[in-house]
Amino acid sequence: MYNYPDSKGHFGPYGGIYMAETLMPAVEELRRQYEHFRGDPEFKSEFEYELKHYVGRPSPIYHAKRLSEHFGGAQIYLKREDLNHTGAHKINNAIGQALLAKRMGKKRVIAETGAGMHGVATATVAARFGMECVVYMGAEDVQRQAPNVFRMKLLGATVIPVESGSRTLKDACNEAIRDWVTNVETTFYIFGTAAGPHPYPMMVRDFQCVIGNEARVQMPELIGRQPDVVLACVGGGSNAIGMFHPYIDVPNVKLIGVEAGGHGIESGSHAAPLTGNAKVGVLHGNKVYLMQDENGQIIETHSISAGLDYPGVGPEHCLLKDIHRAEYVAINDDEAIAAFDALCRYEGIIPALESSHALAHAMKIAPTMGKDKVLLVNLSGRGDKDMNTVAKIKGITL
Amino acid sequence: MSRIQAAFEKLKVQQRKALIPFVTAGDPNPQVTVPLMHGLVEAGADVIELGVPFSDPMADGPTIQRASERALKHNVSLRDVLGMVAEFRKQNATTPVVLMGYGNPIEAMGWETFAKRCAEVGVDGVLTVDFPPEESHEAFAHLEAHGLDPIFLLAPTTSDERIAEVAKLARGYVYYVSLKGVTGAGHLDLGAIAEKLPHLRKYISLPIGVGFGIRDAQTALAVARLCDGVVVGSRIVQEVENSNEQDVVANVGKLVKELRVAIDQA
Helix, strand or coil: CCCCCCCCECCCCCCCCCHHHHHHHHHHEEEEEEHHHCCCHHHHHHHHHHHHHHHHHCCCEEEEEHHHHCCCCEEEEEEEHHHCCCCCCHHHHHHHHHHHHHHHHCEEEEEEEEHHHHHHHHHHHHHHHHHEEEEEEHHHHHHHHHHHHHHHHHCCCEEECCCCCCCCCHHHHHHHHHHHHHHCCCCEECCCCCCCCHHHHHHHHHHHHHHHHHHHHHHHHHCCCCEEEEEECCCCHHHHHHHHHHHHCCCCCCCEEEEEECCCCCHCCEECCCCCCCCCEEEEEEEEEEEEECCCCCCCCCCHHHHHCCCCCCCCHHHHHHHHCCEEEEEEHHHHHHHHHHHHHHHHCCCHHHHHHHHHHHHHHHHHCCCCCEEEEEEEEEEEHHHHHHHHHHHCCC | HHHHHHHHHHHHHHHCEEEEEEEECCCHHHHHHHHHHHHHHCCCCCCCCEECCCCCCCCCCHHHHHHHHHHHHHHCCCCHHHHHHHHHCCCCCCCEEEEEEEEEHHHHHHHHHHHHHHHHHHEEEEEECCCCHHCCCHHHHHHCCCCCCEEEEEEECCCCHHHHHHHHHHHCCCCECCCCCCCCCCCCCCHHHHHHHHHHCCCCCCCCCEEEECCCCHHHHHHHHCCCCCEECHHHHHHHHCCCHHHHHHHHHHHHHHHHHHCCCC
């Protein structure tokens, strides 16, 4: 029986609470409060109300028929998280944590963001619940995701560009943690992915499990059975764990997490700690597979998609890899772009570059499978935010 | 008796407070560090906290982040830092050296190898900022096996339960972080420290050092009156940053001497 994490937040050898003493009481308080409210029917019904009436859930599952026909193999179905309010799965978690923050009496929320989707989701819920909001974003990402920066500002958030280190998601995390240390009494840290110190990996997973729970009901309604393969992209891994977790105990459903292969695993310029066999290490409060040099310094990662450009991965994915319940593969930048183009042209859906990685792997394996096989891809977000990046790759100035 | 224990016992007899400066190893370059450590001792340091550079120093403010970045430009590794301590020990057999940093470089080396190497080169204590007691049991068993002192942080937010837990595991001294926030931030609240220290003493029999936010001789003296040792980090690292490379040892020495004179009035 799969039952993780343990009471100390360990997923087998992974996870845990690796934080400076200053934050330990805050993390402990968060764990206590979450343990209390996760079983509270009133909390649950408020969360469900918000998901239905504010986010627009359930998100549909769509049979991408033309795309499937084009590849001539397995049928590709899309879980349309891109249709959520704010355009990605991130809002599911942001709502959940904001409801918790409200109950804990916190008036200020902070967040880190890579592609900007979690930042937008946090700014959105902060506006919705009347909280002050500060979002930390790597200076590099502020440039490549300019439309999302503007969205956050419109929603009343303060966006702070982070100039240290590689100026991407990991550095935004560092800076958000520094803020939290300093303002721990007034501030709730709305962490965006299923990683970090316990209880975040569990809590973010729980909030995101709405994705997989819906899919488990929707697939039998659509095709009379569960899919053969479920695919999702993995940066920190929140959309993937939300999709995978409800399927862990469902037999004969293969789970595939798709990491960012960047310029290729062999090039070293990627963001795929699981596929690239990174060593296990400690960063941002948890023990996970972590891209680092031989001296334990975190190395700069590369991905075309800012949301996957992170050297670590959530602890539950590390465990699922080790116990072979999920398989992890990598998709390179150019393959992701090809999948992005294909979905635009064949289905009239512009996917996020992050989700395009999962889609690309589906397109790779679909032709090798029979037409009666079914692939379910978590389309975690929409691609509006990626216009600048894609235009630049195609040599177009907007 | 460990070097740290011996140093504090000697200070107790002399009725003096410990001065514990922090520098980042390899900042601004690897050649400066050993002479700088000797300079710190000459200027009156009782214990040296030697920072191991890390790419993602989450608990540090901009000053110490930049020190890490300068050291990492020279690829200063944990192995190099251990080499620096070995070099320092050739001329100094008594001043305790505490390595301070984040867990991942140690994880990469392996705790067993790390502890063995520390003992060989003459490291006395290890402070791993992001390894709280909950995650430290296995790692710190290796330190203990090699006679190294695990140094722990306590914060204004630390609960009594956690203070008691740290009291059980800690050796050498306990480092009380005097303010909420990262290193080098804000101003400390002397009143709050004065209130907190007697409370900590109910649990902790080891000497208590206080750090974070000590930026001048006057504050150092005021803090020294309340505890057993004064830790000064960002202010010293700032002096390293603002000095020409050839003046680092002299300038930092001058600053540390001022701090020494001040806290000896305590």
